[in-house]
Amino acid sequence: xxxxxxxxxxxxxxxxxxxxxxxxxxxxxxxxxxxxxxxxxxxxxxxxxxxxxxxxxxxxxxxxxxxxxxxxxxxxxxxxxxxxxxxxxxxxxxxxxxxxxxxxxxxxxxxxxxxxxxxxxxxxxxxxxxxxxxxxxxxxxxxxxxxxxxxxxxxxxxxxxxxxxxxxxxxxxxxxxxxxxxxxxxxxxxxxxxxxxxxxxxxxxxxxxxxxxxxxxxxxxxxxxxxxxxxxxxxxxxxxxxxxxxxxxxxxxxxxxxxxxxxxxxxxxxxxxxxxxxxxxxxxxxxxxxxxxxxxxxxxxxxxxxxxxxxxxxxxxxxxxxxxxxxxx
Numbered sequence: 346x347x348x349x350x351x352x353x354x355x356x357x358x359x360x361x362x363x364x365x366x367x368x369x370x371x372x373x374x375x376x377x378x379x380x381x382x383x384x385x386x387x388x389x390x391x392x393x394x395x396x397x398x399x400x401x402x403x404x405x406x407x408x409x410x411x412x413x414x415x416x417x418x419x420x421x422x423x424x425x426x427x428x429x430x431x432x433x434x435x436x437x438x439x440x441x442x443x444x445x446x447x448x449x450x451x452x453x454x455x456x457x458x459x460x461x462x463x464x465x466x467x468x469x470x471x472x473x474x475x476x477x478x479x480x481x482x483x484x485x486x487x488x489x490x491x492x493x494x495x496x497x498x499x500x501x502x503x504x505x506x507x508x509x510x511x512x513x514x515x516x517x518x519x520x521x522x523x524x525x526x527x528x529x530x531x532x533x534x535x536x537x538x539x540x541x542x543x544x545x546x547x548x549x550x551x552x553x554x555x556x557x558x559x560x561x562x563x564x565x566x567x568x569x570x571x572x573x574x575x576x577x578x579x580x581x582x583x584x585x586x587x588x589x590x591x592x593x594x595x596x597x598x599x600x601x602x603x604x605x606x607x608x609x610x611x612x613x614x615x616x617x618x619x620x621x622x623x624x625x626x627x628x629x630x631x632x633x634x635x636x637x638x639x640x641x642x643x644x645x646x647x648x649x650x651x652x653x654x655x656x657x658x659x660x661x662x663x664x665x666x667x668x669x670x671x672x673x674x
Contacts, residue, residue, distance in 0.1 A: 350386050350394055351377040357396040360640040361657065366542040368411045369400060375413035385420050385428070392600065393431045397438065401539045402430040409543060436598065437526060438540045439466035441555040442548065442659035443593045443622060444473040445480070445500035449662070450620055450647055452509030454589065457516040459582035461617075463571045464595030465520025467528050467537060468564030469555045474512040475562070476555070480662075483508040496554035498659060506653065506664040517583050520566035521575055528559045548658060571599075571608060579617065591620035594643065594657065596627045606630070613649055621646045622655060635665060 358373035373396055376382040386394045403410060406426045407419045420427065451458065451473060462471050477487040477497035487495035502508070526533040534556060541549045567578065575590070582588050590612060599605050609628055612619035625632040625644045632644055635651035642654040645662070654663040 347383045347387050350383055353394070354396055361396075362542075363641075366544050368543050369396070371411070372400060372413060372416055375416065379413075379417060379420075381417055382420050385424055389428060389431060392598065395436050395598075397436045397540060398431055398434070399427075401436070401536070402427045402434065404539045404543075405430050405434075405536070411543070434536055435524060436540065437464075437466040437522075437524070437537070438594065439469045439526065439537055439552075440548070440594075440658050441469040441472070441476065441496065442498045442500070442551060443655075444470055444476055445478050445498040445659045446622065446643075446645055446653065446655040446662045447591060447593070447620065448473055448478060448485075448509050448513070449502075449507040450645070450652070451513040451515075451589065452511065453507060454513060454587055454618065457514050457583070457586040459586035459588045460515050460518040461575075461578060461582070461588065461590045462518075462520045463575065463590060463592040464598075465522045465525065465564070465566045467526035467533065467556070467559065468520045468566040469528075469552075469559055470591075470593065471518045471520050471564040471566075472555070472559060472562070474515045475558055478509070480506070480508060485509055485512070488512065491558060494554070495558050496551040498551065500656075500659055501661045503653075503663040505666070506662050516586050518564055519578055519581065520564055521569045521571060521578055522566055523568065523570065525566040525568055528556050528563060545658075572604065572611070575611075579615070588615075588617040589620060590615075590617045591622070593622035594624075596621070596623050609649065619648050621649075 354373045354377040358370045362370035362373055403419050406423055410416050460471060465471060475487060475491050476495050478485045479497055479499045480502040541552060579588055596605050605627060622643050622645045625638040631646055631649045631651060632638060635644055639654050643657055644651055645653040645655050651665060653665055
């Protein structure tokens with residue numbers, strides 16, 4: 346098991362942290378070669394061994410640490426405290442900036458929308474019609490009632506990416522999560538902040554702005570399992586609205602590929618529009634249609650059709666060419 350964990354941390358360093366977080370790149374490579382850290386991780390359940398969870402838990406227990414030697418001391422001297430956080434919490438990075446890559450799809454849906462997010466965390470991505478956006482050559486400001494308080498998300502967009510001219514008409518929204526977070530709970534907000542990578546001050550500022558907005562119009566997020574409880578939530582949506590079910594960086598934490606495939610089958614057989622924004626390895630049967638995979642990007646899909654490569658934090662969207670899109674059908 347230890348070699349498998351080490352490989353996971355090397356992959357995280359090379360494909361996720363490289364060029365994004367020098368601190369996490371350095372720490373991940375250190376963990377991959379530290380018998381102390383690998384032994385600590387191997388004693389945890391497999392679904393509690395993720396790099397983001399480990400680094401956030403260490404920050405929660407010991408504050409900001411960038412030195413591998415100091416990191417080792419925390420794992421050695423405060424192992425039980427770190428392990429307790431990792432057993433109690435999960436990786437629930439509620440990055441509202443991802444709305445910038447979802448909006449080009451949502452804005453093309455005519456009529457009222459009933460928006461459902463799977464793996465909603467605190468539900469910050471359920472408010473895409475409240476935020477502002479800057480795609481470089483085109484801007485969409487927040488609605489007037491939220492001007493001055495809602496964050497504006499910057500996203501580099503490739504040619505061919507649809508530029509929304511207006512916010513989508515979302516008339517109903519709800520989220521589903523195994524362990525929902527509450528924006529009115531200080532401990533939950535602190536955990537959301539600790540999940541933001543240490544060098545990403547802009548992301549932290551945007552997160553705090555989104556949380557401030559969400560406190561005034563809190564999204565409805567219920568506790569439940571995506572396979573068992575999603576149909577009941579869909580049944581609550583108003584009948585005159587188009588149901589849109591989306592998820593972003595969620596299914597990667599469902600380790601069983603058969604469960605992922607069963608969820609995809611359920612989505613494709615439903616009457617809802619299904620938007621997926623995940624790493625390309627989550628649904629390999631669809632990702633193969635997008636051409637050469639990009640390990641450092643997510644794959645944005647609608648109803649199983651690949652449409653764009655996206656930055657993991659919503660910082661970039663690269664629309665697939667018309668040729669690839671036609672092949673995806």
